[in-house]
Amino acid sequence: MTDETKALLVIYTGGTIGMVKDAASGALVPFDFSNMYEHLPMLGSFGYQIDFIGFEPLIDSSNVKPDFWVRLVETIELNYEKYDGFVVLHGSDTMAYTASALSFMLENLNKPVILTGSQLPMGEIRTDGRENFLTAIEIAAAKEDGVALVPEVAIYFENRLMRGNRTTKFNAEGFNAFVSGNYPLLAEVGVHIRYNRSNILRPNFKRLRTHKKLDNNVSILKLFPGISPSVVQSTLSIPGLKALILETFGSGNAPTDEWFINALEEAIQSGLLIFNVTQCKAGSVELGKYETSVMLSRIGLVGGHDITTESALTKLMYLLGEGYYGDALVRLLQTPLRGEMTIE
Numbered sequence: 001m002t003d004e005t006k007a008l009l010v011i012y013t014g015g016t017i018g019m020v021k022d023a024a025s026g027a028l029v030p031f032d033f034s035n036m037y038e039h040l041p042m043l044g045s046f047g048y049q050i051d052f053i054g055f056e057p058l059i060d061s062s063n064v065k066p067d068f069w070v071r072l073v074e075t076i077e078l079n080y081e082k083y084d085g086f087v088v089l090h091g092s093d094t095m096a097y098t099a100s101a102l103s104f105m106l107e108n109l110n111k112p113v114i115l116t117g118s119q120l121p122m123g124e125i126r127t128d129g130r131e132n133f134l135t136a137i138e139i140a141a142a143k144e145d146g147v148a149l150v151p152e153v154a155i156y157f158e159n160r161l162m163r164g165n166r167t168t169k170f171n172a173e174g175f176n177a178f179v180s181g182n183y184p185l186l187a188e189v190g191v192h193i194r195y196n197r198s199n200i201l202r203p204n205f206k207r208l209r210t211h212k213k214l215d216n217n218v219s220i221l222k223l224f225p226g227i228s229p230s231v232v233q234s235t236l237s238i239p240g241l242k243a244l245i246l247e248t249f250g251s252g253n254a255p256t257d258e259w260f261i262n263a264l265e266e267a268i269q270s271g272l273l274i275f276n277v278t279q280c281k282a283g284s285v286e287l288g289k290y291e292t293s294v295m296l297s298r299i300g301l302v303g304g305h306d307i308t309t310e311s312a313l314t315k316l317m318y319l320l321g322e323g324y325y326g327d328a329l330v331r332l333l334q335t336p337l338r339g340e341m342t343i344e
C-alpha cells in the first residue's frame, strides 16, 4: 500500500444519484459519469486520479440480484491492486443488502469500499447526491501512515458513515435514509470528517479472498398478530428451502400456540435452519428472556443476536453457498465474521 492515495475507482451501478434532466426532453436520464470532471470540476482538486466504470445496464436497485453482487465483487477484485479505494454509486432501496453481501463476499478487505447514492437526482438543484458523492470519495481516499482509515464496506449518506452490514433503509423521503441501530457511526461529517476510530475495523494485511457462490434457497417470514397456520405451513414447505429467517417480535418472541411451535419443530427436525432475527431496528434477540421465546430455543431456532435482516439474509446466502450446513453453519451464524453482530 502506498503512503499517499494515488487513485480511486468509482463504480456506477444506477439509482437516483445518477439521474439528470435531459435538456431536450426534460425527462430524467442517467448522468454520464465518464464526463464527471466536466460536471464536477472540483474533483480535480482532490489531487489523486479518480477513474470511473459504469455498469451496463444501469439499474434501479430494486432489480439487484446475487448475480449483480458477483459482478461488483469481480470488478473490485480485478481492480484491487490498482486502486487505493472504491466508491460504489448505488440506488438506496437495496443498498443495505448490497453492502451486507459485499462485506461477506470480500474477505480480508484492506481497502475502503464506500457505497453511496441519493434521494434527489444529481441533476436537481437541491440534490443530496453531490455532497454524498464528494464526501464518499474523500473517505475512500483517507489514509493515516499509509493505511486506509476505513478498510471496510461502509455506507455514506447524509453526513454519516455507517458499517454497511449494520444498516437498514428506514426513510423513503428524508435525506438521512439509513439507520445503523445496533452499531455506532464510523464517522460523522460536519466541517470536519470525524472518524470514530475505535468503531472501525482494523486492516489485517492478508490477501483479499473473494467468495462468489451464493445460495438463495432462503426465505424470510415476518411474524404478525393473526398469522395463520397456512401462511406458516406454506413457507416451511417451500421446495428446496435450506434456511428461513423468522422475523420475530421484540427480543425474539413469537406466539406460543401449539400448532405454531409444532410446525417449526417439525421443519427443524427435517433439516431446515431457522434463524431468529428481531423485527426491531435496534436491540437484540435474547432467547429465553420471555416465556414467548423459551420454546423457540428449546426446539432449535438459532438466535440472531442484533443482526439486521439484510445481513442475516446475505450471511446465509454466503455460508450456504460455501457449503456449510449443520453445526458448522450454526456456529458461524452465531460468530461475528465481518463485524455484523455483537455478542453480549
Ligand code: ASP
Binding pocket: 014, 015, 016, 017, 059, 060, 061, 062, 090, 091, 092, 093, 094, 117, 118, 119
Ligand atoms: N429506486 C431507486 C433505487 O434504489 C431509489 C434510489 O436510488 O434511491 O435505485
